[in-house]
Amino acid sequence: MHTYIALLRGINVSGHNMIKMELLRGFLKELDFANITTYINSGNILFQSQQTDTAKLEESIHLKIAEKFGFNIPVVIVTLEGLKIVVSNNPFSENEISDPTQPFVAFLSVNPSQDDIAAFSAIDFGKDKFHIIHKAIYLIYADGAAGKTKLTNALIENKLKVRATSRNWKTVHKLITLAEAYR
Template sequence: MKTHIALLRGINVSGHKIIKMELLRKVLSELDLDNIRTYIQSGNIIFESNSSDISKLEMQIAAKIEEHFGFVVPVTVVTPGELFAIINKNPYAKATLSDAAQPYVSFLSEIPKNDYLEVLKTIDFKGDAFISIDKTLYIWYSNFAGNSKLSNAIIESKLKLRSTARNWKTVLKLYELATAK
């Protein structure tokens, strides 16, 4: 069995697409997944599967959620190894944090095209910054993520791909949970 981490996009935000984690675990247990665990309410699922077909896992989880809850939820699945690489490549890892400064990781569905990245780089995000490495956008929010123009909607619209973001503490915790024995 291989461990995977599924990241659900846009659930339990501002009263929309509400999914209780206990029910989600029960619903996903109908799939060929084992040791299903969730972390906080934003849609972070750690599970084991015999499958290593990431696309198939994403589609199965998304289809099961739509079937049971009645709405579409984009799903991104990563492995602990991919999460380890993302953690080690973080260009903001040594940055000084303040109460307002927040590092985030945006998990992209594919490597963004350079032309689209250049368009995103032309926007003035008022002190917020990002660096693209592989299928990951490392984001530095200088004054709270919720106050930024560098939103997930802007990222998806300018890069023309799917994205879901997690704060740095969540990324570290997901890796810890996925690799715990």
């Protein structure tokens, strides 16, 4: 069995796309996943599967949510090893981080093209900072994630032509801890 973390975008936020985690866990059992655990209500699902193709896993979860709840929810699958690499590749120094929830990480479905990265990098995001490393964008929000920023998942998806979902630094570390418990 392989351990995966499914990151869902845009559920249970501001009263939109409401999904009870208990129901979600039950429906995901229909996909022959094992040891399904959810972490907080914002769409972090740890599970095990015999499947090795993460694109197929993303699609099957996406379709199951659409079937059962009627929501078009982007899904990005990561592994424990992938999360550890994201943490070790953090390009921001401690001096650049004043909030323990930062940086945020936008997890991408695929590596964006160099042309799309160049166009994205040309956008003025004010005091917000970012670094793109493979399938992750490290984000520092000058006024916090709830502040008025142009550096949103919707813009990331539109400009880089990928699916994206973001997590704060504390959540990334918690997901690592939870995934390590599966060993």
